[in-house]
Amino acid sequence: MISFLIEAYNRMFRPRRSNEFKYLMHKLVESTDEIIDLNLKLRKAEETLVTLQEENNLLWDQLGEINEADKALKNQLTNAMEDAYLRTLKTVGDA
Structure with missing residues (x-):
């Protein structure tokens, strides 16, 4: 009971x-x-x-560079294959 009164007093006068x-x-x-x-x-x-x-941005840039290099390599390979094919062709007749 006393602690209740002390708490009430403290709340009112000494919060x-x-x-x-x-x-x-x-x-x-x-x-x-x-x-x-x-x-x-x-x-x-x-x-x-x-x-x-x-x-992430660096990796995307790197992937773009790899794709460009891949395209260039494919173009070189295609050109080399065409040259090799044209060299192996034998002319027929007077052509």
Whole structure:
């Protein structure tokens, strides 16, 4: 009974000493710590995302270069095959 009266007195006249105030302050500190932790995790995730996006762009550029080199190689191979085919042809008649 006395603790109830003390708590009621503290809530009315000295709110910082009340258990509810202490509880709310504790929850506020916990929430603030959680927010700070989440902000740090978010920053790390953003840095990782930027790094992955840069790597992704580099890989796409590299893939484009490989495709261009492949096309050039196919053209060279086609030209070489045509030249070899034309050289092996034998003329027929007076042509």
